[in-house]
Amino acid sequence: IFFPEKISVIGNGMVVNPKSLVKELSYLHEEGVTTDNLRISDRAHVILPYHIELDRLQEEAKGDNKIGTTIKGIGPAYMDKAARVGIRIADLLDKEIFRERLERNLAEKNRQFVKLYDSEPISIDDIFEE
Secondary structure: OOOOOOOEEEOOOOEEOHHHHHHHHHHHHHOOOOOOOEEEOOOOEEOOHHHHHHHHHHHHHOHHHOOOOOOOOHHHHHHHHHOOOOOEHHHHOOHHHHHHHHHHHHHHHHHHHHHHOOOOOOOHHHHHHO
């Protein structure tokens, strides 16, 4: 991004947190940095709040054997990508598809939160509106 003659790419093999991305891009714009040379693949996978929560719960469950994760949801998002259930940037562009995939994934994640980690489920409406 800092080299305007170069194209910066968030590619299809990557995971991205849309909320963090918007925050970072806003900061860059405020500082006068153009992002015209940024390209984001519609096949990049999305980090959602349930990935972050799962990251936190898995780390806590390890007790003394914690690995020191950043708790940003990166690992769980890649797990969904590998399992072919991840939500992609393109899915965010169609509310029906996004909601359908979000419902499917969140149902599974909420079962894990409640049964494996004795934690509260996450509301689909909170994620969908975010």
